[in-house]
Amino acid sequence: QSVLTQPPSVSAAPGQKVTISCSGSSSNIGNNFVSWYQHLPGTAPKLLIYENNKRPSEIPDRFSGSKSGTSATLGITGLQTGDEADYYCGTWDTSLSAWVFGGGTKLTVL
Amino acid sequence: QVQLVESGGGVVQPGGSLRLSCTASGFTFSTYYMHWVRQAPGKGLEWVAVISYEGRNKYYADSVKGRFTISRDNSENTLYLQMNSLRAEDTAVFYCARQLGYCGGGNCHQDYWGQGTLVTVST
Numbered sequence: 001q002s003v004l005t006q007p008p009s010v011s012a013a014p015g016q017k018v019t020i021s022c023s024g025s026s027s028n029i030g031n032n033f034v035s036w037y038q039h040l041p042g043t044a045p046k047l048l049i050y051e052n053n054k055r056p057s058e059i060p061d062r063f064s065g066s067k068s069g070t071s072a073t074l075g076i077t078g079l080q081t082g083d084e085a086d087y088y089c090g091t092w093d094t095s096l097s098a099w100v101f102g103g104g105t106k107l108t109v110l
Numbered sequence: 111q112v113q114l115v116e117s118g119g120g121v122v123q124p125g126g127s128l129r130l131s132c133t134a135s136g137f138t139f140s141t142y143y144m145h146w147v148r149q150a151p152g153k154g155l156e157w158v159a160v161i162s163y164e165g166r167n168k169y170y171a172d173s174v175k176g177r178f179t180i181s182r183d184n185s186e187n188t189l190y191l192q193m194n195s196l197r198a199e200d201t202a203v204f205y206c207a208r209q210l211g212y213c214g215g216g217n218c219h220q221d222y223w224g225q226g227t228l229v230t231v232s233t
Contacts (some may be wrong), residue, residue, distance in 0.1 A: 002154070032216035039155065044223040045147075045205065051217065088155050090220075092213040097169050099145065099213070104154035 004102035011108040022089030034072040119227030132189040132206030140184035143209035148202035
């Protein structure tokens with residue numbers, strides 16, 4: 001059972017938009033910045049979003065992040081088949097003194 | 111360019127030990143906190159441990175506390191994970207990752223990751 005809660009899967013058609021939610025508590029998301037990662041098993045995870053809504057320079061603006069209270073959301077617009085991957089939210093948990101990930105969300109582009 | 115290369119994975123029997131290494135290049139290793147993260151087969155990413163840039167501060171996931179030890183050699187640009195009393199449930203791909211920011215201030219993330227090394231705990 002992950003400290004951060006994500007839906008196990010989401011799906012949408014190419015060109016459409018999808019959002020992935022990440023729910024936590026005051027000891028993690030509520031008081032710390034959230035980051036998002038894209039991962040294909042067996043490869044290096046890739047940082048997509050940091051500090052809730054900032055993108056590394058190489059990440060296209062189709063990817064966006066937001067945070068409100070103890071929840072965060074990753075948005076992906078203009079879906080492409082290459083976006084099919086697992087997506088994870090993560091943040092520091094102050095009470096646990098530990099980094100925590102969500103359980104991961106598998107994105108399928110139909 | 112930043113590179114992180116893990117090594118040391120393999121097959122080990124339950125109760126055994128293994129030491130993983132992560133060799134860093136392309137940045138000043140001694141000025142960054144470093145993490146270990148793992149992914150068991152069919153499971154999600156699980157954070158394992160983090161170490162401060164000078165090695166003084168270390169934090170662990172409850173699942174590995176008392177069995178795993180994170181360390182670093184800044185003169186060799188290398189991060190380590192000593193794993194003892196290994197269990198079947200420790201079977202996973204282990205990744206090292208570089209931290210940006212300061213988690214104590216609530217603002218940190220991992221910006222570069224290695225390709226991972228597979229650890230299999232089995233008889």
